[in-house]
Amino acid sequence: MxxxxxxxxxxxxxxxxxxxxxxxxxxxxxxxxxxxxxxxxxxxxxxxxxxxxxxxxxxxxxxxxxxxxxxxxxxxxxxxxxxxxxxxxxxxxxxxxxxxxxxxxxxxxxxxxxxxxxxxxxxxxxxxxxxxxxxxxxxxxxxxxxxxxxxxxxxxxxxxxxxxxxxxxxxxxxxxxxxxxxxxxxxxxxxxxxxxxxxxxxxxxxxxxxxxxxxxxxxLPVAGTGRADLPAHFPVQRVARQDGSSSNDFRGYQGRLESGRLKAGEEIVIQPSGKHARISAIYNAGGETREAQAGETLTLTLDTDIDISRGDSILAADNPTRPGQDFQAALCWFDETPLNLRRKYLLKQGTQTSAVKISEIAYVWDVHTLSHVQSAHQLALNDIGSVSLKTQQPLTATTYADNPATGAFILIDEATHHTVAAGMIRSGSSQSTFEI
The missing domain is CATH 3.40.50.300 (P-loop containing nucleotide triphosphate hydrolases)
Structure with missing residues (x-):
């Protein structure tokens, strides 16, 4: 080789x-x-x-x-x-x-x-x-x-x-x-x-x-980009429009296919709205194609006009992922100001951004004893812990263990705009769990 x-x-x-x-x-x-x-x-x-x-x-x-x-x-x-x-x-x-x-x-x-x-x-x-x-x-x-x-x-x-x-x-x-x-x-x-x-x-x-x-x-083996073996998950980054005239009213949905495969003509579901449509055409860097797989950057067109914007997700019709607002997550805290349960944060996951409330710190991992410190009141700089959080808008996300691309997020301090933490979704509604 x-x-x-x-x-x-x-x-x-x-x-x-x-x-x-x-x-x-x-x-x-x-x-x-x-x-x-x-x-x-x-x-x-x-x-x-x-x-x-x-x-x-x-x-x-x-x-x-x-x-x-x-x-x-x-x-x-x-x-x-x-x-x-x-x-x-x-x-x-x-x-x-x-x-x-x-x-x-x-x-x-x-x-x-x-x-x-x-x-x-x-x-x-x-x-x-x-x-x-x-x-x-x-x-x-x-x-x-x-x-x-x-x-x-x-x-x-x-x-x-x-x-x-x-x-x-x-x-x-x-x-x-x-x-x-x-x-x-x-x-x-x-x-x-x-x-x-x-x-x-x-x-x-x-x-x-x-x-x-x-x-x-x-x-050593290389895992490759994306997970083609999972149901299709396509977060929408941008809606591309032509001039909007009736003679050329092109509307394409652009982003990266984070898992699975998509084919022209197949049925899809848009989350969080839950509306269904079919893919009319798929475009990649080489032009129009009949099929695409995880890792490719694409433009999709649908057979019907639906209100879709950045932050929405286009999923295979059989994808079991459903939008949720309540999640358990692991956090690596980056900021010199400790996590404050009363402070306002934004959660950015893929193309989705939502205000988020961290309701509980379940435990902090003690790097010296390798044990979990229960009843912790804060996460300080470089701490690793497990938290419960609730987003203001529903997120179409998986656990990190199922797919890192759709299960990872960052927290942003709403006041300072600092990135204060990296997070991995451990569980949510009807999702599997994994431990630190």
Whole structure:
């Protein structure tokens, strides 16, 4: 399979600050010979002069990042091997920038969770991992990341001790079981700075019989865009009109098909009105087509004029999703001002926006003990919790577990217009549930 035919893999780095995420990506780009000529010349000059090569500088693009030695924003890098193309999101490890990690993880096919082996507490059983490792893993669980590579980094500082590596993998396996992380999890011993098990197998880990990082990334599956196996769900983004004259009264409904398939001539239902019609024609980037599937951006025309506007949804007639106003949701809180049950918020889900009332905080997830704190009165910055909410207008939404595209939302503070939280619908009227 060549890079031109293999699907692009989007992956992120996650973990605590100083675990070596930026260094890992820089080393990966350097060893796979995918750097620009000027970048490669600078690193080679550093090596020839005896200075330590700063691989992290390849991804820490902001001046503030280079000055502080931490990653603040999400840095995207693109590279390709003979087998496939990659998009890397180097996400921040610092707790203050957890919201940026959520942004990078929301579209990832895989995640590399780095663990600094030198900062693990081996005095407990299982060994104690850093809080941000736990928080990022919980976010990956909530977002349904399908593949996770746990890269145990800086093993050179522990003389590549196999027993300590095994203790760390056992600790992470216990963490994954406790939070319900059901991803395909692989474990890998590495030294990002020295290049052990990044592109080539390291002689320092003869006890490891798996693939190095890059060959492993080349084998990971890609979920693809949309869910063609589900009933059709088409949120309307825009209503396209011609000049409105009787001779050419074109009315098209534009958006992205988030799940299922649509065919010209099939019956559909418009929600929340519940009115039925048939599709007259389907247009994609190549012109008119008889059929479309999830992930395509389309323009639809119907056989009858119906009052449809942005925020409405066109569903297959057999789609069981019904509009609702009462939902249970998981929230990742982004704002320095804690969640206030009396404050006014807007909920934006896809093309739908509605005022929302958060009536209850069911619990907050304690990142240290991995337990649920009941009777919580607020969600503070970087907290993860479960809430009950009621929207002013009915939303045509699914659970996040059923379809991330139609089950994810953001909360916006009505007064400041800040995005204060990312949310995943856990359950609603007649919908299934999933747990944090």
């Amino acid at each position: 060549s890079a031109t035919t293999a699907p692009v893999l989007r992956f992120i780095t996650a973990g605590s600050v100083d675990d070596g995420k930026s260094t890992l990506i820089g080393r990966l780009l350097y060893d796979s010979k995918t750097l620009l000529a000027d970048q490669l010349d600078k690193l080679n000059r550093d090596a020839e002069s005896g200075r330590n090569i700063d691989f992290a500088s390849l991804t820490d693009g902001l001046a503030a990042e280079r000055e502080q030695g931490i990653t603040i924003d999400v840095a995207y890098r693109y590279f390709a091997t003979a087998k496939r193309k990659f998009i890397i999101a180097d996400t921040p490890g610092h707790e203050q920038y957890t919201r940026n990690m959520v942004t990078g993880a929301s579209t990832a096919d895989a995640a590399i969770v780095l663990i600094d082996a030198a900062r693990v507490d081996f005095s407990t059983t299982p060994a104690t991992l850093l809080p941000q490792t736990k928080r990022h893993s919980a976010i990956l669980k909530l977002l349904g990341c399908p593949s996770v590579i746990v890269a145990v980094n800086k093993l050179d500082l522990l003389d590549f001790n196999e027993s300590k590596y095994r203790a760390i993998t056992e600790a992470y396996a216990a963490l994954a079981a406790q939070i319900g992380l059901k991803a395909d999890i692989r474990y890998l011993p590495i030294s990002a700075l020295q290049g052990d098990n990044i592109v080539n197998t390291s002689a320092h880990t003869p006890w490891y019989d798996g693939l190095p990082l890059l060959p492993l990334l080349e084998t």
